[in-house]
Amino acid sequence: MSDTFFSGAPHWTWLILLYFFVGGVAGGAAFLAAVLDWVGGAEDRPVARSGYNVAAFGAIVSGALLTIDLGRPLRFWHMLFQSANFPALMFKGWSPISFGAWGILLFGLFSVLAALGGMAEEGRLHNPTLRAVGGAVHGGVAKLVGGVAGLFGIFIAGYTGVLLSVTNRPIWADSPWLGALFVASGVSTGAAALILLAARRGATEQALARLSAFDTKALVVELLVLVVFVVSLGALNKVWVSFWGLILLVGVVALGILAPLWLHLQRRPVARAARLVLLGGFLLRLATIFASEGIEHYRVTAGM
Amino acid sequence: MPEAMGFFTDTTVCIGCKACEVACKEWNQLPAENGGVRELSGDSYDNTRRLDGIHWRHVRFIEQFKGPYDGRWLMMSDVCKHCVQAGCLEVCPTGAIIRTQFDTVVIQSDVCNGCRACIAACPFGVIDINPVSGTAQKCTLCYDRLQVGLEPACSKACPTDSIQFGAISELRTRAGKRVAQLKSQGVAAELYGADPSGPLGGLNSFYLLVDKPEVYGLPRHPELPTANLAKSGGLSMASAAVLGLLAIVGLRKRRMDEQSRGGPGNV
């Protein structure tokens, strides 16, 4: 029996699951938006703008979800400042939940700025202050702000997996691959979100097709990492003889990865595959979180 | 600074009376579960079942019965181990968990915001949320009593001295003698957590056991949660680098121009 079976479940359930999913999509979208800003052409700008919008919205939702999930929501700031020693900063570089809190804050800041820049470009800002801020994020500044948002984005997508591994819980702490898996899933779902949203924001057919071709590669990486993750669990794989194993196999692998890959190969409209990728990303978080959270209820039946 | 203080629990003399559990609840004013209407476990005489936010002591009953005349009860009063290297303290993002002058580990309830990272970090399943405060709680090794020179409520109440409180160095000597005595009587006694060069730098609440640690619900090789940090972080960065490279190559402008001129690609 793994030593992780003697620890207690932290009750990280639906709100955290939603956060992991939303944070992953937002982070992946910001990352791809930044890549497009740096190496893409002018025709990619609508896609990049959508990416920053997804990132900004996702970051705000993430912050809200995390705050509501706390036992004492009004003390959320204790993670950022030393409560007895304000305004001294609270930061532990070795604790993912600590540096993650700062990561979300900065990710939110930079993606909101990048999104405002994009909206100002489109002439969609009517509030004078917002228009001034958005207007300042322009040209080289926009590229820089977007780049930083993208780097924080990929961090947000992946650190959630590292956070799970830096515990003593079954499955999470039994493999070092969760972070890498969540990075891949964040990028693939981020691309999917962009494919679905950017179409309505004036993205060209070409740009979307390119994004979809990239998503194919991201899905292949995700599948490979998922296989390595499962292999790395070794004897612990008995836990998947459960409802969560079914979700992982049917929901994540078949529907969320293989089906979209097949659709890509068949050159079907990109939106259908994108929806499946998003579903798969959600179910991946669901299976990995709940298989460990609820392990007390089924580990005897799973023969552990 | 005072010496490191802690508990030595000799499980061989525990009679499962639960005086420690009751004394702890009373001193720390911990609420009853379920409004005092207790659900019975149904498969054991142990109805507390676990440590959590309102049970800071838990007397484990390990019922080893092969037949009606062949069996034994192992009893162990479980509690926070006040690890010398404490996983809970390590990850706590608010700084709520501190190490005291007695080398014990205490959660400050007015700082904790209930993020629950410590629950998953503790290798022993000690911490949980106290529904009254909404914060994470566990044994404080009676920090309030220690500061005024009193011994913790549980060890004070223990009628058989199964729970012994004192300076760690002295407790270790005493525990060593007890192991030797039991061994000379043919009992397979082992100490768990008494070795400062062992896992987590030793436990300031350590145990004398007569069966494998797992039997008592204790991990054989407890680890700090950050043992996984470097590897997990490194692999995540590698994954990000691979995807970043694929994105740069796949989404860069030159390639798009080539493809819009009719080159390869799945439009």
Ligand code: SF4
């Ligand atoms: S036993 Fe758990 S709660 Fe107690 S100090 Fe060690 S890690 Fe923290």
Ligand code: SF4
């Ligand atoms: S629940 Fe409280 S004590 Fe535990 S890690 Fe979070 S802030 Fe720290």
